[in-house]
Structure formats: C-alpha cells, structure tokens
Amino acid sequence: MTHAKATPTTVRQDIREADMLEDIGTIKVPKSCEVLANRLQQQILGGAYPPGSALPTERELVAGTGLSRGSVREALRILEAQGLIETRAGRYGGSVVSRPTDALLASHINLFAKGRSVALGALVEARQALEPMVAYLAARNRTDDDLKALGLISDRLDEAALSDVPQFLEENANWHSALAVASHNDLLRAFMSSISDLMLEASRIENMASPDIRKLVTQTHRRIFDAIQKQDPEAARRRSERDVQAYAKYLEAAVKAAGGEMIKG
Numbered sequence: 001m002t003h004a005k006a007t008p009t010t011v012r013q014d015i016r017e018a019d020m021l022e023d024i025g026t027i028k029v030p031k032s033c034e035v036l037a038n039r040l041q042q043q044i045l046g047g048a049y050p051p052g053s054a055l056p057t058e059r060e061l062v063a064g065t066g067l068s069r070g071s072v073r074e075a076l077r078i079l080e081a082q083g084l085i086e087t088r089a090g091r092y093g094g095s096v097v098s099r100p101t102d103a104l105l106a107s108h109i110n111l112f113a114k115g116r117s118v119a120l121g122a123l124v125e126a127r128q129a130l131e132p133m134v135a136y137l138a139a140r141n142r143t144d145d146d147l148k149a150l151g152l153i154s155d156r157l158d159e160a161a162l163s164d165v166p167q168f169l170e171e172n173a174n175w176h177s178a179l180a181v182a183s184h185n186d187l188l189r190a191f192m193s194s195i196s197d198l199m200l201e202a203s204r205i206e207n208m209a210s211p212d213i214r215k216l217v218t219q220t221h222r223r224i225f226d227a228i229q230k231q232d233p234e235a236a237r238r239r240s241e242r243d244v245q246a247y248a249k250y251l252e253a254a255v256k257a258a259g260g261e262m263i264k265g
Contacts, residue, residue, distance in 0.1 A: 032067050033074035044084050044097055055095040102193040109194035123198055124248045135224055135240035137183035139233040146182035153178055154225055161214040168214055173200040213250055
C-alpha cells in the first residue's frame with residue numbers, strides 16, 4: 001500500500017484552508033425557543049403588548065410560528081423568568097404581560113453576591129456611593145405620604161432600639177427602603193431594594209447591634225429625617241454620608257471580630 005507524499009503546494013493549501021476555517025469560527029445557532037422569546041420580548045418592550053394584556057395562547061403561537069409546543073412553552077418560561085409575563089395554568093389560563101419587580105432584581109443581586117462570595121466591603125462601598133444621593137433626592141422629591149411612612153418607621157425603630165434587636169434590624173432595613181421610595185427614582189429604588197436583604201444579613205453579625213450602635217443609628221436617622229422633612233437636600237446628603245461612614249466603621253470592626261469578610265448564603 002502506497003501513501004501520497006505531501007508536497008509543498010498541498011501543505012500550503014492545507015494551511016490556507018485551516019486559516020479560512022479559523023476565520024469563520026464556530027457558528028452558534030440559537031434555539032428556536034430563544035428566537036421566539038427574543039421576538040416576544042421585543043414586542044413587549046416596544047409596547048405591542050402593554051402590561052396587563054394577554055399574549056397569544058400556546059396553540060396560537062404554535063400555529064403562527066410553526067414551532068413545537070415544547071419550544072413555545074420554553075420561550076414562555078424564559079419570559080416568565082425575566083419578569084415580563086405571568087403564566088397561569090388551566091383551561092382559562094394563559095400568559096399576561098407584567099412589569100419586572102424589585103423583588104426579581106433583588107433575587108438576582110442576592111444570588112450574584114452570594115455566588116461570587118462578594119466581600120462585605122463591596123456592600124459598604126455600594127451604600128457609600130448610593131445612599132447620600134438617595135437621601136438628597138428624597139429631601140427634594142418626597143411627598144407627604146413618603147414623609148408619613150418614614151416617620152412611622154422611625155417611631156418603630158426608636159421603640160425597637162430599646163430592647164428588641166431583631167425588630168430593630170428589620171425596621172432599619174425598612175427605613176432605608178422607604179428612603180429609596182421617597183427618592184422617586186425607579187432605578188435607585190430598585191437597586192437599594194435589591195441590596196436591602198444583604199444589608200440586613202450584614203447587620204446580624206455579632207456585636208453589630210449593640211446598644212451604642214442602636215442609639216447612633218436612631219440619632220442619625222432622625223437627623224436625616226429632619227432634613228428630608230425640611231426639604232433640605234444638601235443637609236440630607238451630608239448626614240447620610242456620615243451615617244454610612246459610621247456604619248462602615250462599626251461593620252469593619254464587627255466583621256474582624258467575627259473572623260469573616262464574605263456575604264454567605
């Protein structure tokens with residue numbers, strides 16, 4: 001049996017063909033369910049299906065797209081995971097367009113932080129970057145209802161600070177969430193809501209809610225509340241900066257004492 005001997009010409013040709021294939025690269029063909037989900041997503045975000053409206057039924061989507069029922073169902077599951085629809089099972093069920101919620105973003109941020117073992121220092125830095133601006137906007141944009149909500153939470157916070165640590169921690173998280181609502185900035189509100197649970201977990205570190213710290217928190221919150229009540233944005237921003245700086249100082253000491261630096265699941 002004989003073998004053809006490679007010549008310089010055939011070697012060069014093989015090299016050129018290899019280079020051409022490398023230039024083409026791997027071609028990824030999207031799944032049919034992803035194509036349908038993307039098209040429906042574009043229509044929803046474009047306003048063709050406003051919140052509260054019903055999408056075509058599974059049967060209609062199968063008939064209109066030529067896709068299998070399994071692909072259509074998977075596309076709808078993708079949209080539901082994105083918070084763009086709510087799907088109800090049953091004879092009179094179907095898919096109704098909805099708006100993504102703060103809770104959906106919060107769950108993703110929470111998983112991201114825990115899945116990547118994000119350092120508590122990163123949480124503090126996020127607060128330092130965001131909260132003074134949130135307080136500034138709350139003082140500028142707050143309504144009477146916002147002020148009432150903050151006032152009620154402040155009262156409960158003051159009461160819990162005396163002897164009920166778990167309730168104090170809950171109300172402290174509620175206070176920051178209400179402050180973000182009062183800013184009337186949807187993006188800041190959603191992001192602050194998304195890190196609210198992480199803030200609460202961080203505050204449960206041993207020695208993070210001592211009587212001295214609880215007293216400090218209630219005092220600084222009252223000063224921020226006063227600036228918001230007077231609609232003094234600059235004062236609210238400055239007082240919020242001092243509040244977050246004090247939080248960072250005590251959190252650092254508590255984390256070192258606890259021997260940990262990560263947000264854990």
